[in-house]
Each structure stands twice: as C-alpha cells, then as structure tokens.
Amino acid sequence: MKLTFSEALQQSTPAFPVGVEVVTTRGIDAGQMCRFAQDLLRDDRIGWISVTDNPGGNPMLPPDYLAGQLADSAKNTVVHLTCKDNNRLALESQLWRYAAEGFCNILALSGDLPAAGYPKCGASVFDFDSAALLAMMRDMNAGLKVPGRRGNIETLPETSFFAGCTVSPFKKNENELVPQYAKLLKKVRAGAGWVIPQLGYDMRKFAEIKRLLQLNNVNIPLIGNVYVLTKTAAKMFNSGRLAGCVVSGSLLAEIEKYAAGADKGKTFFQELAAKQLAVFQGLGFSAGYLGGVAKPEDVFAIIEKLKQFAADDWKMFYKEIRYPQQDEFYYYDENVLTAAQPVPTLRKRTRNVNLFYRFSRCVHALAFNRGHQLYPLMKRIFAFWEQKHCVCKTCMKTVHRIEEMSKHILYGCKDCGDCALPDTAYLCPMSQCSKNMRNGPCGGSLHSRCEADDKDCIWTIAYDRLKYFGDWEAFCNTDVSCADAALQGTSSWANLYADRDHSAVKK
C-alpha cells in the first residue's frame, strides 16, 4: 500500500518519493485536471500531488475541490494555503474545513500579489503571513484556546496538520538572501514540519538550505523543487515576472539553443529535471517535486531517466547545474556541504543607514524601551490619561493626534495601533511593504526591489540597518507577530505602555 505523504517523508530512510504539482483551473471545466491527478495518484512511482491555491494571484477552483474529487486521496494530497486573499478568520475557517475533510498536509504561503479579478484586479489582504499561518496551525494542533461564552477559556479539539513552508534562496544580494534564511528558521520555530525551496537552477543554493538547517539543528524533511522548463517558462522566469522563480541569463542562452531543435528542447528539459532530482537525492533531501508538467507520461519519463543514473552521477550534475545570477551572493563558501559557518561579511554603512534611522533609534531608546528608566514614568502618565475622566480623555485624544500626525509624516503611519516600527528598523510594514510583512520578507523581491517593483524591499533596508548596529541576530530570534485589528485607529504609544500590543507577549 502507498505510504501517506507524511509517512513517506518521515521514514527513517526515505525512499525519495516524488510529488507532482497540480494547478487548478479558472472555471468549472475541471475534467482534465482531475484525470491528470487521478493518473498520477494511481501510479506507485508518485508519492503525492500538491494542489495550488490561486497561483500567480489569479482566481481558480479551490484546491480542496480537486482533492475532494479524488477518492481516498486526502493523505497523499498537499493543499496550498495562501494569505493573499483571506484574513485570519477566513484562514482559520478554511483550516477547520480541511481538518474536517481529512486534508492535513498544508503548504503555508504568504502568496503572490493578486493579479486578476472580476471585473478588475482584486485587493490583497495579507492580514497574516506564512509564519503567522504556521503558528496558527501549530496552536490548532495543540488544541486552540478560545474565549468561551461564559468568559472562560475553552480548548478546541486538536487537529493534526502536517504543515510545510517555502524559502527563496535564489536572491542576488546579501540583503535579500540573509533575511530569507532568517525567515525560514522563524517558520521552522513556528511549526513548519517540512520545507520546499522555491525554484532555481543553481544547485549550490539548494545545498545551502540543507547546510543551514543542519547547522541550526533542524532535522525536518527537505523536498527538492524542480520546474520542468519550456522556452516560454524560462523567458518568464528570466524576466522576473514570476516572484521567486529564477532563470539566469546564462541558462536562458543555453535553453534558446536547445529550444531551436526539432523537439523544442523537450529532451534537454526532461534530462535537466531528472539530473536535478538526482542531485537532491545525492544531497540527502527527503523527496523530489515536479512542477510545470501537464501529462502523466512526461512525469514518468523523468522518473525513468532518474533511475538510469549511476549512484555517484549526482556529483557531476551538482557541478554542471550551476547557473547563478551575475555576482550572486552565497551564504556559505564553495564547500557548502562541510562549511562550519556562513562566509563573514562586513558591517557596511550603506545609504540605508541614514541619519533619520539613527534619530528614530534614539527616540525609541529614550521613550519606548522597556529597559529605560523613563519607561515606568511614561507608563504611569499614560495609565493616568487613559482614565475615564473627561480631562484625561481630551489629553489622550490630543496625544493620539500628535502621534498620528508625526508618525504619518515621518513613517507613512497608517494608525494601526500595533506599531511594528522598532521591529522593522523604522519602516512601516503597513504603508511601505506591499504585503504588510512583519516577520521578514516574502519570497518575491528581485535584486532587492519589491515584487510590486515600485520601491526597495523594506526587508533589504531593515537588514542593512539592523546588521550595521549589530541588532540582526536579535531580530532573528523574535517571536512571530501580527497586528491586532482591534487596535486600528488607537494610540500605539498607549497600547505599548498598557501592554496591549504584540510586544507585550515578549515580556
């Protein structure tokens, strides 16, 4: 009998199962997609299928619709769950439905920016990010504690989600890559039970993820991600239009050569995919994963090619599949598999470490730092102003007005009431990050620019600043945070002093 997804990944010596991505469709014509999924699951060579959730920000049939069509397939199906178009209530509700239907294998993603909708582009939500979503599943697995009707705390039945996450190692610059790795470790601490890196064609970067987890004593299954290219897909990945998926100029040049052949490069693409799987197997990844294929016979052809390789061939392929971007930054040196620590980097005073940042740090250290001697006094003053007395109410309103105006001018503050500025090196995630990311970057930046391409990614700036002042390690160890919507439109200063905001948890 076929092992379930979690059993296959967690065996003491995994047999390198291979999973396949199934992309849902827009509209009700789901026949072809269902047949593809059924044919795959019927074959013993395929360990599981993984069903996308509105990929590329386009509205599609939900993943559990397809999964529900496949009898007894729940344990061999991974459903993707993204935060782009659901707030935390909708995400929780979705998770209860998945748990009730037996879909426990969830890939938690922040998600792409919405790209389409009826009649025009939809608004994005990003109330949560992938780290917060993972933390919610971890807490649901432990029995979610919720307020009961009589003011007591009730514990809901435990779920058994086997949640996974992604990481995007194909970043060109240090200030993009290091935050990606930090966020991966944060997601693991938030409950990720397996990891699947984003797409790229430089095996050294995949080896880095393996080493990063090893050196941080993280022993969870790692799945090698392969996208079976076509010339069209390669051009799209090269243009940066698909967040987190990278085809470098040197690979594109090679692809154009092969694509001019009689089979349009199909043999080359399938061989490249099989070689990538061989490298993953050789590096000790628990499983492989194929995307970009629409016919079962193409999937099987790649798996058969993989079987034909000799045991040590992967070492040659590891050296061969190296298509980095120009001047790409690596976290470990060339001997990544034996590296004891990351390559040392300098604390650089970039243009991001400016006077304005220094000013913000000083103000925070004086007035809002729990360890400062002024803090207890400020706490008492704000507690006094928060009394119901009408004079105090006027004082509080005036203070809130001053806060709102000054922070709006200085930081583009949106008055969320649950201020993240000290965590994010004084860059407001509500106004300056297209996805409101509070726990580290999404996977979408390209050459340090935001996926929305209208600004630098705030996390690249935050990294430069925090690293320069030696605060990066401390940021990496912070808990997962998310804004409390109930505080919107209230004074974040008052909320800090009254321990109502996210930072109160850290005490």
Ligand code: SF4
């Ligand atoms: S600013 Fe950075 S984290 Fe925010 S959406 Fe853009 S790329 Fe993602």
